[in-house]
Amino acid sequence: MIDTLIPTPTDTAEPAVEERTPKMSARDVKVFYGAKEALKGVSIDIHDDRVTAFIGPSGCGKSTFLRCLNRMNDTIPSARVTGTIELDGEDINSAAMDVVQLRARVGMVFQKPNPFPKSIFENVAYGPRIHGLAENKSELEAIVEKSLKRAGLWDEVKDRLNESGTALSGGQQQRLCIARAIAVDPEVILMDEPCSALDPIATAKIEELIHELRGRYAIAIVTHNMQQAARVSQRTAFFHLGEMVEYGKTSDIFTNPREQRTQDYITGRYG
Amino acid sequence: MSSRAASRWTDGSMGKRVAKRYAAERRFRLFGLAAVGLSLAFLAFLLITMLMKGIGGLSLEFLSNSDATEAANAGVWGALKGSLLTILVTMAIAFPIGVLSALYLEEFAPRNRWTDLIEVSINNLAAVPSIIFGLLGLAVFLNFMHLPRSAPLVGGLTLALMTMPVIVIAGRNAIKSVPPSIRDAALGVGASKMQVVFHHVLPLALPGILTGTIIGMARALGETAPLLMIGMRAFIATPPRGITDPSSVLPVQIFLWSDEVDRAFVEKTSAAIIVLLIFMLLMNGLAIYLRNKFERRW
Ligand SMILES: Nc1ncnc2c1ncn2[C@@H]1O[C@H](COP(=O)(O)OP(=O)(O)OP(=O)(O)O)[C@@H](O)[C@H]1O
Numbered sequence: 001m002i003d004t005l006i007p008t009p010t011d012t013a014e015p016a017v018e019e020r021t022p023k024m025s026a027r028d029v030k031v032f033y034g035a036k037e038a039l040k041g042v043s044i045d046i047h048d049d050r051v052t053a054f055i056g057p058s059g060c061g062k063s064t065f066l067r068c069l070n071r072m073n074d075t076i077p078s079a080r081v082t083g084t085i086e087l088d089g090e091d092i093n094s095a096a097m098d099v100v101q102l103r104a105r106v107g108m109v110f111q112k113p114n115p116f117p118k119s120i121f122e123n124v125a126y127g128p129r130i131h132g133l134a135e136n137k138s139e140l141e142a143i144v145e146k147s148l149k150r151a152g153l154w155d156e157v158k159d160r161l162n163e164s165g166t167a168l169s170g171g172q173q174q175r176l177c178i179a180r181a182i183a184v185d186p187e188v189i190l191m192d193e194p195c196s197a198l199d200p201i202a203t204a205k206i207e208e209l210i211h212e213l214r215g216r217y218a219i220a221i222v223t224h225n226m227q228q229a230a231r232v233s234q235r236t237a238f239f240h241l242g243e244m245v246e247y248g249k250t251s252d253i254f255t256n257p258r259e260q261r262t263q264d265y266i267t268g269r270y271g
Numbered sequence: 272m273s274s275r276a277a278s279r280w281t282d283g284s285m286g287k288r289v290a291k292r293y294a295a296e297r298r299f300r301l302f303g304l305a306a307v308g309l310s311l312a313f314l315a316f317l318l319i320t321m322l323m324k325g326i327g328g329l330s331l332e333f334l335s336n337s338d339a340t341e342a343a344n345a346g347v348w349g350a351l352k353g354s355l356l357t358i359l360v361t362m363a364i365a366f367p368i369g370v371l372s373a374l375y376l377e378e379f380a381p382r383n384r385w386t387d388l389i390e391v392s393i394n395n396l397a398a399v400p401s402i403i404f405g406l407l408g409l410a411v412f413l414n415f416m417h418l419p420r421s422a423p424l425v426g427g428l429t430l431a432l433m434t435m436p437v438i439v440i441a442g443r444n445a446i447k448s449v450p451p452s453i454r455d456a457a458l459g460v461g462a463s464k465m466q467v468v469f470h471h472v473l474p475l476a477l478p479g480i481l482t483g484t485i486i487g488m489a490r491a492l493g494e495t496a497p498l499l500m501i502g503m504r505a506f507i508a509t510p511p512r513g514i515t516d517p518s519s520v521l522p523v524q525i526f527l528w529s530d531e532v533d534r535a536f537v538e539k540t541s542a543a544i545i546v547l548l549i550f551m552l553l554m555n556g557l558a559i560y561l562r563n564k565f566e567r568r569w
């Protein structure tokens with residue numbers, strides 16, 4: 001609660017929320033693609049009301065880790081995940097966890113905007129419809145409108161909800177994908193480089209959106225853009241060669257990192 | 272580094288290279304045109320000779336009569352109806368089974384030695400000569416299952432065996448070409464595997480599947496050999512009333528008439544070919560119409 005009242009994302013005077021149980025917690029997560037170990041034991045907590053950024057050089061395993069959190073790695077036949085990941089204290093890899101429900105609770109926005117080749121309305125309505133979140137058409141319309149408004153896209157598309165989602169610009173498509181993700185009312189939103197295909201203006205809109213969504217959802221975002229991580233996140237994890245090198249307050253990571261490798265990366269000595 | 276040499280864009284040798292490139296392009300266009308012209312010429316030759324020989328034989332009577340011993344009374348209706356019924360049986364069997372097999376193999380089956388084996392077998396089946404399918408139909412449907420001889424049911428089943436691999440292969444290719452990002456998107460909002468397949472993958476793959484199916488159907492429509500094997504070569508003077516009645520089909524009818532000694536059947540043969548070609552044209556038109564109707568971009 002207190003967290004949501006703090007306006008600036010890089011605020012250092014955070015209360016002792018660490019004692020709260022985290023929304024998601026990963027312990028010693030390892031991922032193997034065949035025999036290759038892509039992730040070498042990562043432990044991270046992701047909290048409500050807070051944006052967690054994952055940074056690190058290309059190929060270090062950020063996407064791999066993100067995809068563990070909603071078990072998207074299940075779709076890769078060669079991938080094997082060990083360790084435990086909990087959502088609200090429940091093991092997401094246990095037999096009792098329904099993976100379909102997990103993915104509704106832990107939504108995902110992909111690096112490349114991937115709207116369905118259907119109408120804008122259908123794109124957003126799809127999730128609520130398959131999960132039976134709306135009793136009737138007007139409820140569904142209300143969900144679609146609310147989601148598009150939250151994604152900051154409503155004003156641009158409200159007169160053409162029946163047009164194809166693929167006809168939108170790249171930035172609009174990405175906001176459509178965000179609207180689609182929040183339409184099922186998830187608890188966590190994972191974003192894998194959501195702005196990498198966007199221009200600075202569209203990027204600014206998405207960052208603004210992340211600010212607005214913070215407090216309602218736990219957000220984890222992968223980014224290559226250091227400034228972006230600094231702007232939008234309160235916690236940052238630095239990955240390097242499959243290891244999580246350092247995890248802490250974003251302000252600490254950027255101004256006062258403990259590890260030399262982190263220091264080298266954020267000052268652009270390698271990447 | 273001879274970076275200077277390459278930057279002289281306007282001197283003579285560069286001009287010569289450009290001229291050579293243009294000449295190559297012209298040559299290629301000429302050869303391409305010649306290739307298209309050659310196949311068009313053959314098609315035109317076929318159409319014109321058929322039309323000249325057969326157009327006189329096309330009449331309402333010809334279209335509504337069935338086969339007869341007298342050339343004057345012989346018509347194509349029985350064979351046309353037989354073809355229609357046969358192709359309907361083929362469609363009803365081959366399409367759902369082919370599409371389900373393609374979906375299962377692409378989306379659900381694990382990748383292992385068994386599925387590799389199945390894949391190879393299906394590719395081989397598509398290349399098996401049609402007469403072999405006729406023998407298979409004879410052995411299984413007639414001698415073992417005792418289904419009625421010469422009937423569109425058995426003809427359709429036999430052609431379905433032949434068409435299925437084509438549909439499976441076309442279907443798998445169409446399914447493969449659906450971008451994985453669409454699957455991720457649907458899984459990402461919590462769609463189940465079945466929902467991903469039936470809400471997203473299948474609709475997007477449908478144009479490709481339909482095209483493949485109709486090409487397979489058109490091939491089945493023109494098949495003669497396997498139908499001869501299951502007895503669809505009998506002289507049948509009444510049109511079939513259902514799929515279990517003895518019947519002929521267009522290509523077999525053409526084959527039979529072309530064998531007649533009576534000169535009057537030459538015209539009948541050509542007229543029947545025209546009917547068959549129009550039938551195929553309609554099917555291909557349908558294929559294009561359906562493809563355009565369902566085509567979506569992403
Ligand atoms: N499907 C896969 N099969 C095999 N190896 C993979 C697969 N996906 C990723 N990898 C490997 O796992 C490692 C981590 O990849 P990952 O995609 O997580 O990196 P990343 O940090 O997201 O990089 P980027 O910033 O370029 O997106 C890489 O070495 C990559 O080659």
Ligand SMILES: [Mg+2]
Binds near residue numbers: 062063064192
């Ligand atoms: Mg990545």
